[in-house]
Amino acid sequence: VQLQASGGGLVQAGASLRLSCAASRRTGNMNSMGWFRQAPGKEREFVAAVSRNGFNTRYADSVKGRFTISRDKSKNTVALQMDSLKSEDTAVYYCESNYERRMETVRVNPNEYQYWGQGTQVTVSS
Numbered sequence: 872v873q874l875q876a877s878g879g880g881l882v883q884a885g886a887s888l889r890l891s892c893a894a895s896r897r898t899g900n901m902n903s904m905g906w907f908r909q910a911p912g913k914e915r916e917f918v919a920a921v922s923r924n925g926f927n928t929r930y931a932d933s934v935k936g937r938f939t940i941s942r943d944k945s946k947n948t949v950a951l952q953m954d955s956l957k958s959e960d961t962a963v964y965y966c967e968s969n970y971e972r973r974m975e976t977v978r979v980n981p982n983e984y985q986y987w988g989q990g991t992q993v994t995v996s997s
Contacts, residue, residue: 872896874988876966881994884958890951890991892966900924903971904942904949907981908962909990917979918964919951924974933959958997963990 873895882888892904905920919930919940928940939952949966967984978984 872902872968872986874966874968874986876964876988876991879964879991879993881996882956884956884995884997886956886995887952887954888956888993890953890964890966890993892949892951892988894947894968894986896947900944900974901970902968902986903976903978904940905967905969905978905981905984906940906949906951906964907967908960908964908993910962913962915965915981917981920977920979921949922975922977923971927975927977929977929979953993956993956995958995961993961995963992965990 876892878890900923906918907915908918909915917931921928921940925942937955942949967987969984
């Protein structure tokens with residue numbers, strides 16, 4: 872499974888962006904999905920994740936109330952709606968995917984995911 876993130880760009884603080892992640896082949900509802908980001912000189916950090924069934928989500932404290940993760944199983948995609956962006960949100964954003972036996976599992980550790988792809992750059996100017 873190859874993943875491709877898109878939707879990044881350069882915006883001003885307070886603006887919104889919507890990222891999308893597409894898988895190279897259909898995984899149906901068998902995979903949990905997550906978004907992570909990495910700023911220059913920093914480690915990759917968790918942003919948001921969603922379970923196989925789409926009902927369970929987790930968010931980093933830094934993005935709660937501003938970001939929303941959702942999945943479209945029919946299109947095999949996962950989106951990250953980012954509102955009220957801040958300069959500290961500037962990073963390369965990656966999506967990751969992992970086969971799950973349990974429908975409710977949500978993962979926040981990037982090392983627990985099987986698949987990941989090239990990221991998309993998000994730059995927020997203050």
